Amino acid sequence: MSITIIFFLGLLAAIIAVTPPGLLNMTAARISLKEGAGRGIMFSTGVCIVVFIQTYLAAIFARYLTNHQDIVEILKRVAFVIFVLITIYFFVLASKQKEAKPEAEITSKHGRLLHGMLLSALNIFPIPFQAYMVITLVSFGWMDFEKLSVVTYVTGAATGTFVVLYFYIFFFDKIKDKAFTSQKNMNYIIGSVTGIVALITFINIIKAW
Numbered sequence: 300m301s302i303t304i305i306f307f308l309g310l311l312a313a314i315i316a317v318t319p320p321g322l323l324n325m326t327a328a329r330i331s332l333k334e335g336a337g338r339g340i341m342f343s344t345g346v347c348i349v350v351f352i353q354t355y356l357a358a359i360f361a362r363y364l365t366n367h368q369d370i371v372e373i374l375k376r377v378a379f380v381i382f383v384l385i386t387i388y389f390f391v392l393a394s395k396q397k398e399a400k401p402e403a404e405i406t407s408k409h410g411r412l413l414h415g416m417l418l419s420a421l422n423i424f425p426i427p428f429q430a431y432m433v434i435t436l437v438s439f440g441w442m443d444f445e446k447l448s449v450v451t452y453v454t455g456a457a458t459g460t461f462v463v464l465y466f467y468i469f470f471f472d473k474i475k476d477k478a479f480t481s482q483k484n485m486n487y488i489i490g491s492v493t494g495i496v497a498l499i500t501f502i503n504i505i506k507a508w
Contacts, residue, residue, distance in 0.1 A: 302451040305442045309455025310462070312432045313350070316425065317463040322385065323419060327464045328471035330411060336468055338411045343464035345415025350425055351457040357429035358449045361437070381421055382497035390490040429456060 317324060323346050331339030363370075433452065436442045442452055 302447065305448055305451045306455040306458075308436060308441060309354070309452040310459035311455075312429070313354075313456040313459030314463055316428055317460050321422075322382075323415075323422060324464055324467040326418060327415075328467045331468040332471055334411075339468040340465070341409075341411040342415035343461055343468065345412040345417075346419040346464060347415075347457045347461045349416050349419035350460045351453055353419075353423075353425045354429045354453045354456040355449065357426045358433045358444070358453060361430040361433040361444075377423065379497055379501055381423075382494075385421075386490050386494040386497055388490075390487070390494075425456075 327339050327343050327346070330342050433442070433449075436452075437444065442448045
């Protein structure tokens with residue numbers, strides 16, 4: 300299969316995974332609204348660096364993860380706890396936040412890069428998702444586990460993630476004067492999104508019992 304097609308398969312898979320409102324894209328939009336598009340892009344770059352690593356690991360261990368569902372279940376449980384804690388954090392932050400009082404800002408662009416890497420590292424969902432996608436594509440004969448094929452797919456996934464985050468940054472910039480894009484409401488939105496993700500994860504854990 301052509302590496303160009305493999306690249307676009309990775310890009311498409313990432314777009315499907317990241318397009319629904321989630322912690323990373325909503326945080327990128329929030330940073331952009333508060334500190335400008337430049338820092339939002341730096342945050343997104345940090346996210347994509349980790350996504351590249353996560354997707355590469357997912358591709359390497361795809362067969363192993365597929366044959367050992369117990370590991371996937373453990374990842375789900377860890378993710379559930381993490382997202383519950385993040386949900387509580389953002390709801391508490393929003394409830395205490397006063398619109399007239401500015402928050403302490405991270406003035407360094409490198410700080411936002413590291414922020415993006417850290418937050419992305421907490422989001423472990425790309426690993427089982429991308430492992431499943433790689434196994435599926437391999438089973439269809441659309442890619443293989445050769446190094447060039449894997450690196451091409453991973454690059455496409457990281458690029459697709461950046462494209463979606465870039466879209467969120469500039470979409471929210473266009474509607475920044477709307478009431479729901481205030482910092483307090485953005486915190487509530489992020490908290491609600493992570494709460495929904497935590498609930499879905501919990502339901503999947505219960506179904507697996």
